[in-house]
Amino acid sequence: MTLEIELKYRVKDHQSVLITMARLGFEPGLSVIEEDQYLNGPDRDFAITGEAFRLRREDDRYLLTYKGPVLPGAAKIRTEQEVPVANTPEHAAELLALLQSLGYKLVAMVKKRRQFFTGVWQGGNVTVCFDTVIGLGSYIELEQVVDEAEADQVAPRLHDLAANLGLTEVEPKSYLRLVLEAAAKARKE
Numbered sequence: 001m002t003l004e005i006e007l008k009y010r011v012k013d014h015q016s017v018l019i020t021m022a023r024l025g026f027e028p029g030l031s032v033i034e035e036d037q038y039l040n041g042p043d044r045d046f047a048i049t050g051e052a053f054r055l056r057r058e059d060d061r062y063l064l065t066y067k068g069p070v071l072p073g074a075a076k077i078r079t080e081q082e083v084p085v086a087n088t089p090e091h092a093a094e095l096l097a098l099l100q101s102l103g104y105k106l107v108a109m110v111k112k113r114r115q116f117f118t119g120v121w122q123g124g125n126v127t128v129c130f131d132t133v134i135g136l137g138s139y140i141e142l143e144q145v146v147d148e149a150e151a152d153q154v155a156p157r158l159h160d161l162a163a164n165l166g167l168t169e170v171e172p173k174s175y176l177r178l179v180l181e182a183a184a185k186a187r188k189e
Helices: 014-023 089-101 148-165 175-188
Strands: 002-010 027-040 052-058 061-067 076-086 105-121 124-133 137-147
Touching: 002 148, 014 124, 014 137, 014 148, 027 175, 052 089, 061 089, 076 089, 089 105, 105 148, 105 175, 124 148, 124 175, 137 148
Parallel strands: none
Antiparallel strands: 002 076, 002 137, 027 052, 027 105, 052 061, 061 076, 105 124, 124 137
């Protein structure tokens, strides 16, 4: 089983982090717009179980993703299964309609610009994502996808990288949770 292990940080100054990442050998990759439509299951509330189910549009491709409940640990650790499902907006709309016919309900949309960087830190391949999330602000995610047997080594590695990048403001909540909280706050005002 593969696990996604990530740490997320709020960030105000991407530029200083970029300079440090370049010094550490991280290379820029793709820059994409991601639109995530999150769904809730007909048989359980994913907000309670800690699961996530989404249809992601990443530029011109569509991915269906299931994330399992967060496992205990010093980072956000969870199983992740992702499959490409559509190559046109029409196919994606049909898939979303099919899921809604099965009882899945659209919960929220999270839209962000994401810039990928890759590098090696303490012997592990790390992906760093610079995210600008509509309505929320700027974040940086440090992530590794590893086999279950390697999981114990990853959180300390990511924490060390964050310290070397000067990242201090940990954000433990998902973008979905942050968007839902912002919407609830706006309704109260």
